[in-house]
Amino acid sequence: MKALLYLDVHIFKNTVIATLKNPKQIIPAIFMGSLFLFPLITIYSIDAPLMAAPYTTETVKPIIFSFLTFITWITVIHSTTKNTLVFSLPEIDFLFPSPLKRKVILFNRVATNYLKLAVQYAAMAGFFLFVFSSLYHFVFWPRILFLWLAILMSMIFASNLGGIVSLVSSHFSELKRSRNRNILILVLASFLGIISGYIFWQVFQGIPVVQAVINVLNSSVVRILMYPMAAASDVAVAWRLTVGVGLKLLFLIVLCVVTTIGVLSVETHFYEASEAISRELWESVHKMRRQEVVVSESFVKKMRKIRPFGDRATALIWKNLVGMIRDIRSLLPTVFMAIFLFAMTFFRGGEFFNALFFLFFLVFISSGYVRWDFREDLRRIEIIKLIPDSNFRIVLSEIAVPILFSTVVSYIFLGVTFFAFPHSESKLVLTGFSVVALPLFSVVMVTISNLSTLYYPPQTNSQVIPGVLSLIFTMMVLTPSLFLLMLFIVLDKMYLGLLSVLLLNAAIAFALIKLLARKYRFFDLTSS
């Protein structure tokens, strides 16, 4: 145990020091921190007028109750077939073969997990409650304590329950585990069926749907069936410590202690099962970090083959095109998103001008999803660098496919929008503008994403920061265009404004591509 304490303390200490020492980590961390702190300080500083809270305790409580119940069910069902005790690879390689008792290793994993959960939930609950308590003028303390304790205790309980189920299930065959999961799913489906029936019955009686849902979730039958979560939701919305709240809190603490003892006392050799799931998880996390594609072989077999084309750098266009078509992960969500967004815009109605915003948003989304450019090729950048062609041509070939995809998709919807919306004076001009502006916007978006990937490769950096910086850079690049357009609209010279925006964006797109070519020329993954 002494060795594990030494390990935990040194990992924590070194993580803090490494973060503080590395400007690549500390600057984005300060930026992210200020993103959260700025609204908090603003809300706290301003003397906001008294506002009526949109939700009462009676409506918040069922929301918390249903959320906690959902998490618990999912955890338990997942635990029947998958081991929920996930260890890191160093733990597997160095702790599993060591003479430490299995239960000590398990306790260390469980305890550090709970500590992390406690900190995360404290930060999350603190942030949201602070915002709401400042806006709606209610006391922050001790309410935060009750909310935090309730969520933490119920999550520990759910996690322990999952741990016990997975430890016990590890003795069973795959077939039996699968049967157990199906039984649990059936029980859950029946439970949800009864609740839905109850809600329908109330609605049939003339009660509004929202009120019917609240009534059912607050009903004694449902609360008794999921009592730990019901008790947690009562504690979560408590204002002060009363006997009832204290007893429920005590009940949750006892539940957590008992289930923790349960996890630690199940006699099982969990190493093998934990190793398998931990390695699987580690692999998938690394795949996500490296942003590797998920390709379905059966899907690929059904697809028509694209004949190879291109020479030197332009062969990359063929390679990326084939990849994009076979990569269901990026293709399907983009298509569904496009249809959904279009339907939303169409049903909302309004002017043709407003509908165009959807098309630009679609380009923004699709250039983020379809990553068949440097974002995908970063892992094989050494091979790409060997192509005997100019850097500019290589860069153009690399970014061609996402630009082509978002342009084609946006053109399809532009065509539909053109015919679906009623005729207006500016419709023809705006359509002409969009025909040029959409691919230009796509070039800007894709190039910025590629620049952020080369400056902050996902292999050596966290995922969130480059994304945020890329978004800020995009806003900086697009702001002049918006100002220009607004200026000309105010001057009642919209057409001239549109032309200026096109020229400005063409210049920006060219400058960004040149910058990307320069960055690519000096790019070295090992030093990034």
Added chain:
Amino acid sequence: MYKTVTAVDDLSFTVHDGEIFGLVGPNGAGKTTTLKCICGVALPTQGLVLVDGINLQKEEQKAKELLAFVPETPNPYEILTVSEHLKFISMLYSVDNPEPKIEHLLNAFELDGKKDNLVNSLSKGMKQKLTICCALVHDPHVLLLDEPLIGIDPRGARTLKDILIERAAQGDSVIISSHMLYLVEELCHRILIIDDGKKIAEGTLQEIRKKALASSDASLEEVFLKITEEPL
């Protein structure tokens, strides 16, 4: 449709004190699973593992104190420094006064200049060297190595070979699983060839040559190719 895969089937062998024992076989033969069963990470469904007469399943901690395992891919704690990592492993195995031993190992594997560096700043080969140092820091009686030379520079490889020979001479047992057949041929006193989880041949190189009906000067590579191609 669920099917159970038997990674290792009816495999029985003994490694004596002072012996370097080679475990060879094609990919997926069950070598790593065998090593994991011996070091207590995987649990055999049948049979038992005895380490110096101690039943691993019954007296796990006692048996594990005598063992050390070097996995194929090194995954040390990235956020510890090299010396902290070795100190931590010494604490796991309750090594008294580990500093001189740590200094000696870091010198031997040319890691002394990196002792205050975080592990994540090391190259793959250096991480492998660190993992080997971790396995040696508590003077194990039985050393299990899974492809130990991958990524290691020639000087480091020589050092490791010398250490293994030295430890065997002191009476410790060493089990090496490797596809580098020249290494197995050079170092191992006896060899076990497994395929599809089953024992194909066991013995000295000479005995295996005989079993494979190979010439008396045939290399382990030739013998291995012959014996795994035509199971006897």
